Amino acid sequence: MHAADPVRSPAPGTCLPVRRAGIDTYRQPVLYLRRGCVVCRAEGFAALTRVRVRCGGRDIVALLNVVTGDWLGEGEAALSDAAWQALDPAPGALAAFAHAEPPESTTVVRAKVFGARLVEADFTAVLEDVLASRLSDIELAAFVTACAGDRMDLDESVALTRAMISAGEQIDWGQGPVLDKHCVGGLPGNRTTPIVVSIVAALGHLIPKTSSRAITSPAGTADVMATMTKVDLDIGTLRRVVEREGGCLASGGSMRLSPADDLMIQVERPLDFDSDGQMAASIMSKKAAAGSTHVLIDIPVGSTAKVRTTSAADAIARRLAFVGEAVGLRVGIHVSDGRQPVGRGIGPALEAHDVLSVLRNAAGAPEDLRERSLDVAGAVLDLLPGTTPGSGRMHARDVLRSGAALAKFMAICEAQGGFHEPGSAPFTRPCPARLGGRVACINNRQLARVAKLAGAPHDAAAGVTCRLREGDRIEPGAPLFEVHAATRGELEYALEYALAHPDILVVAPDAP
Structure with missing residues (x-):
């Protein structure tokens, strides 16, 4: 029990049976009581009161929502999904209620x-x-x-x-360099991580990669990998995978590696921002907790990326390097072109298809994703002690071409629970070009917005396929991009937004 949260004994009559309200309140525990019920009168509760709820040896602090309708009786209490899961009451259990003191x-x-x-x-x-x-x-x-x-x-x-x-668990891999990489995000389709991890691990180096689900984007690396294998590993399983294959591609949210950051991210997601100070702490705390020693940070820079200017990239790089070195990490910085999307797919399964095509050396695989992955893998390898600068990319290219990276990727997936091909959405429709000409610019943020409106990332197959790049020529009526969705309603909703924003892909007419 926290010293700042004393719980006094409930007053007589302030115990009520609890039931599940069946309401998703995100991560916030919420208590529902009828206005004028005995508990509200006895305790003097009002809407948004912080209430200590004790049931079966467990207790939580929940926000009170006062019910004015008749779906809840005066002699019972209801709990939101988050509150119910936290308390896990037995059938017919009674709960006690009291004012919760503000925490220190x-x-x-x-x-x-x-x-x-x-x-x-x-x-x-x-x-x-x-x-x-x-x-x-x-x-x-x-x-x-x-x-x-x-x-x-x-x-x-x-x-x-x-x-x-x-605040969380920490992994120690013993002696030797433990490699890692992270992209600050903001660039749709920039899914280099599965390719980089496969290359580095195939070369015999340790790279235990944990990644997050999407925060403000249509897909995070963990979302993409979840379309192909199991990613929610506990620390014991993660260790076994890494000891067997040299690398992993797991979700950090399923482990207690910087768990407080995971909860802060859940609040940042609806706010739709990711500040530099917290981003640096988030990245470096998870890298240190995962036992990494050498970390490469990829910072895409573009007018519609998360980082928009070189000066902003320099400021973020200084902060990340300062924080990383303060907690014992060697940090490398890789500034990349963030003017336009990478690959073709934007959304978990669509990006997974791109990743597999690169690893399989398939004809027509996205060349930009391939080249970026080799750049990042080379920069990661160049962090190793005694490495000749620039030699990493050559080794990365050879491993990818030989098929060894694909074999390692499949082996990692098998170790994590088995590989399966990513799926596809049942509804697809193109967004046509109004004018002919050449693509002048692509708005990363708005294109990502279309993918999210189509259902990504909560629907893994949803998103956008965009094959055009700056300078490409397009005819009137030809597809600028294609929208993929699980339902007709989501497809129409995303297309309505796309058609209302013709500046997502700006086409400059040919000069007369």
């Missing part, structure tokens, strides 16, 4: 909102309350927002990183 870390949140500089102990207090569900989503969102922009300095990023590492 709310003072830290308030201080940061008003511009205070935080130290590691402050971040630790917040993360402890996050992991114990003592902070509401509203409070956590306030904290995330207060740390965004330029409101977190380098030392604060280091302090947050160390607090995140301490």
Whole structure:
């Protein structure tokens, strides 16, 4: 029990039977009580009151929603899905209710909102309350927002990183370099990780890659890999896979590697932003917790990418290198072209098809994805001690051409639970060009938006296929891109947005 959250004995009559409301409130536990019920009167509860709910030896803090309709009786309480899963009450169980005192870390949140500089102990207090569900989503969102922009300095990023590492499990792979890579994101289809891991592991190096699900994009590496193999591994299974194959392609969210960061990401997702200070802490805490020693960071730069200018890339690179080195990592920076999408598919299964075509050396495989993967794999290999700069790419190319990377990828998938081909969506329709000419520019953000409106990433087969690149010629009425969806409704919804935004792919008419 947390010292800041004392629970007094409930007043007589404040125990009620609980049932599942069947309402998804994301990660926020919510309690539902009828207005005027005995508990509300006895405790003086009102809407959005923080309520301590105790049932069967477990307790949680939930936000109260007051029910004015007749779907809930006055003599019962209902719990949201998140609250029900946390309490796991037995059939017919009674729950006790009492006011929950604000956790100590709310003072830290308030201080940061008003511009205070935080130290590691402050971040630790917040993360402890996050992991114990003592902070509401509203409070956590306030904290995330207060740390965004330029409101977190380098030392604060280091302090947050160390607090995140301490809050979870840590893996030790023993002696020797442990390689890793990460892309800061913002570039649709840039799915180099499965190819890079396969190349590096095929060369005999250790690369235990854990990746996240999508935060603000149509697909994360874990979403893509989940269309081909099992990714939700526990630490024991991950270790066995890596010891057997030298690498893995797993979801970090299924392990307690920087678990507080995973919860913060769930709040960042609906806010649709990812600030530099927290991004650096998120990346480096997970790399350190996963036992990595040498990490390459890929930073795509483009006017519609996450990082839009070279100066912004330099600032992010400095922060990532500073934080990484502070927690014992050797960090390499790879700045890449982020002006337009990579590959053809945007969405989990569509990107998986691209990855497989590159690994299989298939005719017509996306050349840009292949070349980027070789660039990144080469840069990762160049981090190894004693390596001749530039030699990594040559080794990477040879391994990919020989089929050894494909064999390693399949072996990793088999070790993780077996390989299966990614699927395809039942509904597909092109978005036609209004004008003929040449493609002048592609808006990464809006194209990704179309893929998300089509259902990606929650529907793995949904998304967008875009074969055009800047400078390509197109005839009037020819497809700019194709939308893939699981239902006709999602297909129409995505196409309606695409047709209303003709600047997603700007076509410049041919000069007379």
